[in-house]
Amino acid sequence: MKELYGEQEADYFTKHLEQGLPAISFSSQTALHTAFSNDQDEALFYAQCLLGYGKKEDVLFGISTSGNAKNVGSALKSLLRPWGFQAFY
Numbered sequence: 001m002k003e004l005y006g007e008q009e010a011d012y013f014t015k016h017l018e019q020g021l022p023a024i025s026f027s028s029q030t031a032l033h034t035a036f037s038n039d040q041d042e043a044l045f046y047a048q049c050l051l052g053y054g055k056k057e058d059v060l061f062g063i064s065t066s067g068n069a070k071n072v073g074s075a076l077k078s079l080l081r082p083w084g085f086q087a088f089y
Helices: 007-016 030-039 042-053 070-080
Strands: none
16 A cells, blocks of 8 residues: 555544445345346345355354245255354254
């Protein structure tokens, strides 16, 4: 950073920026959701996102207010066997 901005600015960035946490909200992927749902079962959309975006070292939070959301359940089930994930309910 010092090579790009100089010592004073690099020190400022170092003191004031925090490490980021990469995260993707699948529910905000509206174009992908529409394209997928035109041809496939909508309940599998989150599972499809995990296949495309997910890595073995990732953490998944699946939240269903009713506890009965098929799309969230399908996403969790899609990961259990092939990647050896553990699910916590």
